[in-house]
Amino acid sequence: MATRIRIVGTSGSGKSVLADRVSARTGLPRLELDAVFWDADWRMRDLDEARARVREFVRQHPDGWVADGNWTSRLGDMLDPGSPDGADTVVWLDLPRRRVMRQVVGRTLRRVVRREELWHGNRERARNLLRWHPERNIIRFAWTNHPVTRERMLGRIAAGERIVRLRDRSEIDAWLASLPPAGRSVGP
Template sequence: MPPAGPAPRRLRIVGTSGSGKTSLGRQVAGILGVPHLELDAVFWDAGWTRRDPDDARAIVRRFAEDNPDGWVADGNWTSLLDGLLDPGTPGGADAMVWVDHPRRVVMWRVITRTVRRGIHREELWHGNRERISTWLRWNPEENIIRWAWTSYARVQQRMRDRIDAGDRIIHLRGQREVDAWLASLAENRRTVER
């Protein structure tokens, strides 16, 4: 459950691919009235090429500096961020939000989302679209469904390690906890505005 204390205004949302990070990020940013940054849009460039890590970090750093009173960033990219948005760092998150759905839920979501995007040719960022041809590739780097499956345990372990290290983590286990947390943010905002 969310920790007690003042409502955080700078949040980094993490979780396995398909856990709903971006949808939740948009919702939270709307509730808090703060800007939202999707890290996938920062680290991926046109043609599914990775943006230069220094350039990407500069974009993230500028976003945090331009919004000191609050922001929401969603996405993992932990190794390339070099701790940039971590709680406890200057300008970093007040807390990390770990969206931790059961693997079966994550896989259902990532499969249905991937099929929908592939069939409808939905643009993600910078002209990039998920391609149906990737669905049968074995390499997780080329197949988001395999990526979600193979990265699930790594994300779980990394986040448990962060909790053990004392990082401020809002651990949301399943959709009921996600919904309850969103409701508490909205209620807190209404209380503050009264």
């Protein structure tokens, strides 16, 4: 049985790290949605092109995949359970705000100091740390988006969606350990 895992959560919650760990454990190929939707010079990739890339990735990996990132405003329901290309497992990293903020601040400062390339030549900019608007400052974005993400995801759970909600490191580690390692059958 194919397994399609989608990992969502606030910026800085650890989606990419968990997706790497899931991919390493299960052998599932990984799709990093930030790399799909961002283009060079921090421009948004053409929506039709980005969606085509997602569809092509799904088509190329019929035996399963892991995708990390939210991007609901650009994906619509493309990767939602029930859609033809959708995930059969949605994992929500619902870490406490203080933990997310520690992680996003540390990660952002490291990226700025080391000039780490993210996708397509893009790098975090030190001047953005001084900007007030959340769309320009990833730390402010994580702060303001945390309660919005929580409300949206709790609404989805209340509506009956099956979502794996992970609230701390021990829950993350236990869920990861529950996944069959590469070479064994993977199921939801």
